[in-house]
Amino acid sequence: MFFTGVLAQSQMPYQLPEWFVYLHHWAGIDITDPLMQALMLFAWGAVLFTAIAVVAQAAVVFMVLMERKVLAWLTQRKGPNRVGPFGLLQTLADGVKLLFKEDIMTTGQDKLLFTLAPAIFFLPVFVLYALIPFTDYLFGVALPVGALFIFSLSSISVLGMVLAGWASNNKYSLIGGMRSAAQAISYEIPLVLAVLPVVLFADSMNLGVIVESQKGPLGMFSWYWFYLLPISFLIFLISSIAEVNRIPFDLPEAESELVSGYNTEYSGMKFAMFFLAEYAALFVMSALTVVLFFGGYASPLAGATLAGITFDTTFIQTFGLGQSLLNATGIPSIDALLVQCEMITWFLLKTYCFIFFAMWLRGTLPRLKPDQLMGFSWKFLIPLALINIFLVAVQRLWAHPDQMTLLASNVPYIVLWAIILVFGVGGFFWFTSRFFTEKLRARLVQS
Amino acid sequence: MTKIDKSKVQVGVGSSIVEIGRGLATVLKHFGRDSVTLEYPEVMPDLSDRFHGRLCLLTKSDGTDLCVGCKACARVCPCDDLIQIEMHRDDNKKPVIDLFTIDMGRCIFCGNCTEVCPVDCIKMLPDFELADYTREALVLDKHDLTIDGEESDQWRKGHGLEPHVG
């Protein structure tokens, strides 16, 4: 099919739709020019990304309302129901209110960092939306190292929190910022360690390939969550909740201790950016859980897809609208469009299940203490994740005997590499520690 | 003397998951229950007859003044000068109230005044919507406080008192 090969083509993250050919006729653009092709590719990527960003914003706006509604229902309340039908416009009204709020700056703040911090927090989270394969066609970019890139990006947003805590000139904010740094260091390690077994299973870090590799004859039981990688899944679930700072891991903004933590001093649109980014991060993390462990856009019932049902598409085709729309997006037929719709439905359904779970946890659990939080990660999750990786690696080797022989034939090289690694890394640390302590001492003597 | 046994609260990994699961299930149980929210402006709360709300002056069944101007209410009021009364007696030695103001902005709704009134005149209504835009508007005078004979009778009926005829 048209898009089956797309994901495998790492050089070409997406294809240009067919109507780009017409640009030659309309605007006289030389489409054979490689520079022009690259430009058009970039332009089309921007269009796709904008579309995803708009969807992301809509999802966040919906999630804020959903959280308030779910928490209300869990506590026998009604939740927001004043603005719009069922309170649907409540978040919008709040957003507009925040837009018009005064942007308060207190004395003693580092103005540059104070302004920069929300952006640093906000941007990486929204870039992450580009990496998520909502369907096998709808995604911003199919990076071959997608899984790695996501975690490297999401760790940048922690910098925003630390900066916000520092620049606010507020002691609560400072403690919140420091806590967020400690928490991020503690929980990103198990998060990544929990993903490694998935990478081992899928033989790829491309998120699209990871999803495709989960499609199997058993439907939802051939996904990675249930018997293949339950420990990974649990570690990932816990760490992802910690990563997005939600109860029981919401220490950076623990409202009963730190008033509001790192965003205590923020108001107006800057606060809104923190707020939106938090929910966006929750969405991304839930989407990632789905992609890595719950088959992404795959249907939970093997083989029973909506595509098997014949839709009467003549209605759409008679108007001739459908086909031109499809031409515009590059999807070849109505049936393919329906398949896309089905995929995105499954994906969003699963994602919102995990979002609901996070909200449910928030309604139930109290908050951990920082020492417990870090102890839980370093003393429990990380060793567990390491053991899990080892077991999965052994299993993968077992499942592929040819690799075993490969391994056996390479033993001398492996030993050599191990020696080099040990001495190299050890020497590096020895050298740096000497170097830095001497430099440090020199500074201390000066002062 | 009940001793509370705490040996049962040792937490392991397995029991932790079970206990968190129990908590989650208990919280989820509330999902289907009816909400207890009262949507106030549309639905008024069901207040008891004894509710300490807005103060009012009851009248006789024919709508004439009941208050005799004894100032007992002013004397037991814990807020100084909250209730201000001026009265004189007419030719028939009947009391005539010249001034009766209550500053609802400072009232603490304790109900002391209602208790000492010898003629059951100053009473409280189950009405709590007293907000206004200025402090001056909260100083209610005799006209604002007085409720007519029919309402007074209704009040007395609700509180087991006889209608005040004559």
Added chain:
Amino acid sequence: MDIQGVTIVRDLDTEDMVVNIGPQHPSTHGVLRLVTTLNGEVVKDMEPVIGYLHRSKEKMAESRSYFQYQPTIDRVEYLSSFYDHYAYVASIEKIAGLKVPKRVHYIRMITMELNRISSHLLWFGTFLLDLGASSPFFYAFRDRERILKLFENITGARMMYNYYRFGGVNQDAPPGWLDDVRTVINELPDRFDEYEAIVNKNPIVVDRTVGIGILDRQACLDYGVTGPSLRACGVDIDLRKANPYCCYDEVEFDVPTSEEGDVYARYMVRMEEMRQSIRIIHQALDNFPGGDTAKLLKLQKEYEAAENEIKEAKKRVMLAEKAGNEPDAADVAKSQETAPQLDDDWKYQGQKVNLLVYKPPEGEAMTLVESPRGILGCYLISDGTPKAYRVKWRGASFSNLSVLPPLMVGNLYPDLMAIFGSLDVILPEVDR
């Protein structure tokens, strides 16, 4: 310092951070300022600064008549003001020797125990909110709301009751109120089970509370800590048992204690106390003198009718005698009868007092009651005038708060919320 020939002038040291927690802070439950010295997240020193809510409640008593002062007592400890009223009213009753009907005692006992439950429920909700759990807060307030509705029905107010009077109560319980109470307290234990399913063995709660903020027995006695906090470290002092006031000697209940004295023990003691309160209320409802008010009113009407009949008969006999006629034999018989009277113990007001100018005789009295927070005392001196000579309050919160700094030093900053929350301090009572 000298390391490998390099002289270090200044070591890498850290500075302590002084954080002013409060006066406005989400978890200080009022207006308390805690000047806290933090080393990282470890509390090195803590000094509570109180007095932001001082309203000179004691001095106010000296310039107001007894009845005029009474509503202001509500504002001292607004979560369980029935106890303050009881202490005040009982002091006056002791000085004046007023006889209190038993029905009044039972109404007071039921309202006070309900108030204990409502106070503990609020404590439960806010304590868990301080720990970070949000749902129990709403559940606790949902159930507290039902108790407040009962209070509204009997006193007319939901928080500032002003209900007890010298030798009685303001009004009798409304008809059907006892059944309402029974409905509510029949449903509450199920709710408590639900709370405990969420909280009791939750690993996070257990980790945050067990072994944290351990109060030892001697420290409790030194600082004057009372109430559940004292009982949680094994001291079995409950004034309802040790020195029964009201009618507490007529009901059976247990005093929950625990040996550990940590935050978890205080939590467990309070949860158990609520169940014991329900036990007390059940017994009080069963033995309620006079029964439901509707029945009592009907009885009163019958007695009044009988009395009227006798009066009529007497009148007829007198008229007949005046006219020189032989009175009707039935009338004579009737006029000899005495009308049945309501039992004194069935009244809601003993001896009627004129509240406007009430003057107890000269004397002084001290009443101690077991409030939800500990021992609450009211010391009252009367000089025979309509105004008290002196009223002294002993609030449990003040002593309970004073133990916070020694408990906190060396603990982590987040433990402050668990420890301070578990002491159940209410700031208006501290400052008065």
